[in-house]
Amino acid sequence: MFSSLVYSIAAFSAAALVIVVAGSLLAKWADTLADRTGLGEALFGVLLLAGITSLPDFAATLSAAMDARPDLAMSNVMGSMAVNLVFLGIADIVYRRANLEHAAASDVNLLLAALLIVLLTLPILAIVTPMPAQWVVHPVTPVIVGAYLFGLRLVHHSREKPMWFPRMTHQTVADKPEKRPRGQTMTVWIGFITMALITGVAGWVLMEAAKHIADQGGVSDTLVGGILTAIATSTPELVTTIAAIRLGALTLAVSNIFGTNCFNMLVIAAADIGYSGGAIYHDMASVQMTWGLVSILMTAILLLGMLRRETYGIGRIGFESASVLLVYIGTLGVMITAS
Template sequence: MFSALTPSLFAFGLAALAIVVAGSRLAKMADELADRTGLGEAVFGVLLLAGVTSLPDFAATLSAALDARPDLAMSNVMGSMAVNLLFLGIADIFYRKANLEHAAASPVNLMLAALLIVLLTLPLLAILTPPLSWWRVHPITPLIVGAYIFGLHLVNRTQERPMWIARVTRETVPDQPEKHHQGSASRVWGEFVLMATVTGLAGWVLMEAAKGIADQSGLSDGLVGGLLTALATSTPELVTTIAAVRLGALTLAVSNIFGTNCFNMLVVAAADAGYAEGSIYHDMAPVQMTWGLISILMTAILLLGMVRRETYGIGRIGFESALILGVYSVALTIVVANG
């Protein structure tokens, strides 16, 4: 679509701006709809907000896969997951009252973190298997979809019948729905759908522009996908997470990140299904494994932080936030060095 560098850069910037603007509205609407529907912040963040904020990743990754560019597709979605986890560390910096993972303690968030670790291991295991393909799909791909659906069932059961309750402290911010909202629910749903559509279309334009940037600049697909598009398509998560923290919807902020990353595993499955050359797991460069392994490490660190629930830590953020900021910086250096 974009055959020159300047139009590609302009389209990339414009699409990224559209994602930021739409994402800034989504958090407020999601918090209100979580109250109106009675689902609560955690479940609404997993079922709806996570899917909506993943639309740019879905559109961008599928576009690259259909265009037979496996490195661009997989580096975008795997890099986005690492960036999303980084955003929790950044959100912790913005929340000054206590460690974010302490204040947003929730059985659902623990379940989501554990589910994400399970889902992330599956495409990495696929890389180690023979390059099988049934109807152009690797056997791991339907397993990812099945594991995600079963994981949602576990999350829902955890929300309805939790088998343990996080200890309430002075810093804990419970999910307490607001009873009175101005305006009609249909108006809020309409704007929510509109903003979701904008983010999805912007994600598609973003990836088309990224292809032009990679072709015209000489940068590798892996570098463009893992850095430029991964960061740009993840801006809804950053904007909605920061906005949710400022609104005091801490459970929504955390569940949105974990829920988005779990949903992104469906994006990985869609990329394999849309890739016509066979198994996408075997055609991508080995460096893409770095983002997957780093995401597992960062998720495990955050899981430790949610169990430990440190009230204050380094610079008034939790030890887990400080660690994931450092881990991501090292991973970024490794990926850039490998070009």
């Protein structure tokens, strides 16, 4: 598609810019639709916004898997999940009134964090689990899909009949849908869906450009996928999270990150289905699972932070946010050195 490295970089940059612009609009319309539909920020973030902001990852990862490049596909989606968790740390720095995990306390967010830890263990188990003869996909792949759907059921049930409530403080921002005018809701939906389609197409273009950058620039698929495309395809999460915070939709900001990472597990399942060489878990380099293990560690740290609910922390940054940033920076250094 791209005849030179310069064209590839230009296409990559243009696609990333489109994703950033579309992501900022998605956050604004998502906050409006969360109120108008009555779903609330947490549930809307999990059911709709998370899937929409994952479209670039979905398009990019599936494109690489169908092109028989398992390292590029898996490093992209696994690296994206780690980057998304870093974005929560950045969001905590942006939100100066209190620790973000304290202010956005929600039973839904706790459930999503726990669900993510469960889901992230499954691809790691798939590496050491043999694939039966004549099977088209690895048996762990349908388990991932089933576990995700069961997790959504738990989240919905918790939303309808919560059995756990956060202690309300002056810094807590409750997730209560606001009453907004019902007019022009269809216009908002059209804009929301349009931006969703644009981000998906941009994600596919971005990965096509990334393939050529890796080939023409002599950079490994692991490095390109785990860092370059992972950060680029995750920009919708950063943009929508920061935009949601500025709109005061804190629960939407946090649930979007955890919901997106949970949805990304379906992206992994799709990559295994789209990969024609057998089980994608067996053909990728084992280093790809480093991002998976690091994501489990970072999610567990954030879960501890949401349970502890530190009000401010040093410099109004929670210990969990600082720890997540340090873990990611350290891992990034190791991955660059290893590549």
